[in-house]
Amino acid sequence: xxxxxxxxxxxxxxxxxxxxxxxxxxxxxxxxxxxxxxxxxxxxxxxxxxxxxxxxxxxxxxxxxxxxxxxxxxxxxxxxxxxxxxxxxxxxxxxxxxxxxxxxxxxxxxxxxxxxxxxxxxxxxxxxxxxxxxxxxxxxxxxxxxxxxxxxxxxxxxxxxxxxxxxxxxxxxxxxxxxxxxxxxxxxxxxxxxxxxxxxx
Amino acid sequence: xxxxxxxxxxxxxxxxxxxxxxxxxxxxxxxxxxxxxxxxxxxxxxxxxxxxxxxxxxxxxxxxxxxxxxxxxxxxxxxxxxxxxxxxxxxxxxxxxxxxxxxxxxxxxxxxxxxxxxxxxxxxxxxxxxxxxxxxxxxxxxxxxxxxxxxxxxxxxxxxxxxxxxxxxxxxxxxxxxxxxxxxxxxxxxxxxxxxxxxxxxxxxxxxxxxxxxxxxxxxxxxxxxxxxxxxxxxxxxxxxxxxxxxxxx
Numbered sequence: 001x002x003x004x005x006x007x008x009x010x011x012x013x014x015x016x017x018x019x020x021x022x023x024x025x026x027x028x029x030x031x032x033x034x035x036x037x038x039x040x041x042x043x044x045x046x047x048x049x050x051x052x053x054x055x056x057x058x059x060x061x062x063x064x065x066x067x068x069x070x071x072x073x074x075x076x077x078x079x080x081x082x083x084x085x086x087x088x089x090x091x092x093x094x095x096x097x098x099x100x101x102x103x104x105x106x107x108x109x110x111x112x113x114x115x116x117x118x119x120x121x122x123x124x125x126x127x128x129x130x131x132x133x134x135x136x137x138x139x140x141x142x143x144x145x146x147x148x149x150x151x152x153x154x155x156x157x158x159x160x161x162x163x164x165x166x167x168x169x170x171x172x173x174x175x176x177x178x179x180x181x182x183x184x185x186x187x188x189x190x191x192x193x194x195x196x197x198x199x200x201x
Numbered sequence: 202x203x204x205x206x207x208x209x210x211x212x213x214x215x216x217x218x219x220x221x222x223x224x225x226x227x228x229x230x231x232x233x234x235x236x237x238x239x240x241x242x243x244x245x246x247x248x249x250x251x252x253x254x255x256x257x258x259x260x261x262x263x264x265x266x267x268x269x270x271x272x273x274x275x276x277x278x279x280x281x282x283x284x285x286x287x288x289x290x291x292x293x294x295x296x297x298x299x300x301x302x303x304x305x306x307x308x309x310x311x312x313x314x315x316x317x318x319x320x321x322x323x324x325x326x327x328x329x330x331x332x333x334x335x336x337x338x339x340x341x342x343x344x345x346x347x348x349x350x351x352x353x354x355x356x357x358x359x360x361x362x363x364x365x366x367x368x369x370x371x372x373x374x375x376x377x378x379x380x381x382x383x384x385x386x387x388x389x390x391x392x393x394x395x396x397x398x399x400x401x402x403x404x405x406x407x408x409x410x411x412x413x414x415x416x417x418x419x420x421x422x423x424x425x426x427x428x429x430x431x432x433x434x435x436x437x438x439x440x441x442x443x444x445x446x447x448x449x450x451x
Contacts, residue, residue, distance in 0.1 A: 176412070184407030
């Protein structure tokens with residue numbers, strides 16, 4: 001397990017298989033919470049925190065509990081319960097220890113349970129990384145770095161898109177395209193730009 | 202609201218995708234072809250109807266504070282059932298939908314209907330609501346799927362992913378009509394491949410939504426013009442009446 005593998009996994013998840021623009025996960029917050037740059041950054045911070053922790057926890061549960069007992073078919077139920085309770089736990093902990101962080105991230109935390117990017121990354125880690133041959137810790141670190149890259153990609157696209165959208169609000173355009181349709185068209189053009197990054201690895 | 206209205210509201214008036222913009226992730230991700238859209242729609246109809254029935258029948262036993270986790274567990278159970286059934290009977294569909302089958306759990310539409318309708322209404326009404334909303338969702342997915350596959354490949358393929366379209370693959374395209382005039386024409390060579398890859402999903406959905414928003418804006422504009430015309434008409438009538446009254450007085 002060398003560092004290059006982890007760097008490649010991070011970059012791959014961040015730029016090439018971008019979570020929003022090529023995998024279509026997390027489109028709801030992408031369209032809903034991107035009207036202002038500040039809220040986009042807050043949402044991305046909360047997503048990054050929960051995504052890394054939940055990826056590590058779900059991978060551990062899958063490898064050490066579900067597989068040994070032969071009950072991998074309940075993986076969806078187990079994962080969504082873990083994520084939902086983890087979000088609650090994180091909310092309580094942040095509220096207890098850091099009032100400032102709670103004020104900036106707190107309102108986004110309840111929205112995260114139904115953010116499909118979190119469950120999507122947890123399920124994707126199992127189907128693409130887990131195999132009985134590789135050691136538990138190398139799989140766990142790959143899962144953690146994939147989650148980090150995915151969250152960075154999410155934050156990058158959210159920030160860029162919210163900056164564009166602040167300008168679109170003031171633009172003069174036909175009634176038909178105002179709001180969501182022009183946002184989707186912009187996202188399509190951004191997605192074309194991200195397709196061009198396919199060659200870097 | 203009658204039962205019929207309850208059933209039909211999901212198609213146009215409260216369409217989950219085109220009006221409420223719920224469940225956008227599957228609407229973008231699985232609509233590259235007609236058949237995957239229809240398959241996803243059928244899975245969502247099943248999960249939504251069954252979870253609505255169960256949630257509305259246990260709605261009086263669930264404490265208010267823990268209702269969301271309870272709903273999620275019920276929904277996740279049906280998603281697991283659906284996942285196993287798809288893997289058993291439609292394995293190609295299972296492979297092509299991939300991670301989006303477990304992600305039905307976090308589809309905002311299903312939790313939204315549980316919260317807004319099934320937790321307050323009777324079992325039969327909730328079942329009708331779930332089935333109608335699921336059909337509306339499927340309708341929207343199929344519209345996007347046909348739009349993208351037709352522009353992207355030049356025709357619609359049947360029988361690749363879904364077992365009930367028969368063992369043989371059937372291709373429906375405009376080739377048959379065009380070949381009467383030009384026998385060498387193959388519409389696939391002129392297709393816009395762009396629409397079946399990732400950026401095409403965003404742009405196709407944006408175009409469909411812009412079309413609907415444009416129609417709505419036009420209708421609102423016409424209504425405003427109509428009401429203005431009515432006001433002017435009434436004003437003129439009142440002025441004419443006033444003039445006749447003044448004439449009679451003099």
